[in-house]
Amino acid sequence: MLRIGMLTSGGDCQALNAAMRGVVKGLSAQKEKLEVYGFIDGYKGLMYENYKKLTSNDFSGILTQGGTILGTSRQPFKQMRNPDENGLDKVEAMKSTYKKLKLDCLVVLGGNGTQKTANLLREEGLNVIHLPKTIDNDIWGTDVTFGFQSAIDIATNAIDCIHTTAASHSRVFIVEIMGHKVGWITLFAGIAGGADIILLPEIPYDMDKVIKALEKRNKAGKKFSILAVAEGAISKEDAALSKKELKAKRAASTYPSISYELAEQIKERTGQELRITIPGHTQRGGSPDPYDRVLATRLGSFAAQLILEEKYGYMAAIQNNQMVAVPLEEAAGKLKTVDPDCDIIKGAKTMGISFGD
Ligand code: F6P
Numbered sequence: 001m002l003r004i005g006m007l008t009s010g011g012d013c014q015a016l017n018a019a020m021r022g023v024v025k026g027l028s029a030q031k032e033k034l035e036v037y038g039f040i041d042g043y044k045g046l047m048y049e050n051y052k053k054l055t056s057n058d059f060s061g062i063l064t065q066g067g068t069i070l071g072t073s074r075q076p077f078k079q080m081r082n083p084d085e086n087g088l089d090k091v092e093a094m095k096s097t098y099k100k101l102k103l104d105c106l107v108v109l110g111g112n113g114t115q116k117t118a119n120l121l122r123e124e125g126l127n128v129i130h131l132p133k134t135i136d137n138d139i140w141g142t143d144v145t146f147g148f149q150s151a152i153d154i155a156t157n158a159i160d161c162i163h164t165t166a167a168s169h170s171r172v173f174i175v176e177i178m179g180h181k182v183g184w185i186t187l188f189a190g191i192a193g194g195a196d197i198i199l200l201p202e203i204p205y206d207m208d209k210v211i212k213a214l215e216k217r218n219k220a221g222k223k224f225s226i227l228a229v230a231e232g233a234i235s236k237e238d239a240a241l242s243k244k245e246l247k248a249k250r251a252a253s254t255y256p257s258i259s260y261e262l263a264e265q266i267k268e269r270t271g272q273e274l275r276i277t278i279p280g281h282t283q284r285g286g287s288p289d290p291y292d293r294v295l296a297t298r299l300g301s302f303a304a305q306l307i308l309e310e311k312y313g314y315m316a317a318i319q320n321n322q323m324v325a326v327p328l329e330e331a332a333g334k335l336k337t338v339d340p341d342c343d344i345i346k347g348a349k350t351m352g353i354s355f356g357d
Contacts, residue, residue: 095125151178187200
């Protein structure tokens with residue numbers, strides 16, 4: 001008999017269901033007696049013993065389904081050691097549920113914060129396997145996360161749609177793309193959508209350079225321009241502030257997001273007509289694209305293999321198109337950011353795309 005627990009934690013993304021299906025199909029094909037416990041709304045379900053006993057049938061027909069059949073929630077790692085409002089020790093509660101259900105392993109699907117908690121549970125003696133999900137693609141140790149490619153598709157489609165209307169009206173458009181700490185989606189969708197200016201959190205922008213890039217296009221007779229801007233894009237001036245100063249500045253700001261601040265400055269300095277488009281959570285929604293379905297299925301079936309080999313305490317990852325097991329203790333707490341000197345950016349710059357630097 002093999003008993004596994006499974007949960008999805010943090011912001012959702014495409015292909016969570018495909019990955020869980022990969023795990024369960026991979027196990028049930030090789031193990032006659034399998035029990036699967038699905039925890040509801042992430043770590044919360046594990047803390048408060050809120051779970052469903054599932055059968056392999058529950059994982060049929062979900063390959064193409066967006067979201068997560070288990071539900072999810074954000075349970076900040078920072079607060080894991082703090083008792084809840086009723087004094088409950090969250091870590092002890094999670095361990096107790098795991099032990100009560102006599103689980104052999106807990107499969108956790110999530111991003112960086114989720115991974116840190118998975119590592120904490122590993123340190124506390126639980127058998128844990130992590131599957132790297134996030135549209136942000138910022139998990140260290142894996143070349144790519146599932147959800148990323150589907151988000152690129154959606155963000156690119158948004159830029160494509162904006163292109164035609166921007167051209168018709170001779171307008172400047174800002175398309176704000178998800179990613180507070182990292183600019184992976186913005187970089188890829190920006191290039192795929194033919195954006196003229198791409199602003200990433202990893203490359204603080206100089207407003208003078210942004211204006212110069214716009215003026216250069218105007219002089220070349222281009223009547224419209226498109227800026228792909230990450231949620232976390234930051235000016236050089238703001239990047240030079242201390243964390244405390246930046247927090248205070250943002251708290252006092254009346255702009256809903258960075259795009260509005262940029263828009264006001266561009267309007268002021270160029271007089272050009274400007275619009276903002278924010279695809280927002282649509283980037284995390286809908287059906288996973290074929291790439292993510294394949295990636296999630298591969299990672300899921302690889303995780304099943306690790307479980308069958310009783311190889312616990314790892315993230316199932318992809319490196320150079322090979323499935324690899326990355327120790328959680330090595331990966332947890334590291335962020336995979338865009339290298340400003342990478343080939344993709346160098347190449348884009350040679351084509352005249354401005355990164356505002
Ligand atoms: O982590 C994924 C992500 O979609 C980020 O790109 C985005 O900044 C954030 O989550 C949004 O979080 P929430 O869904 O809590 O608004």
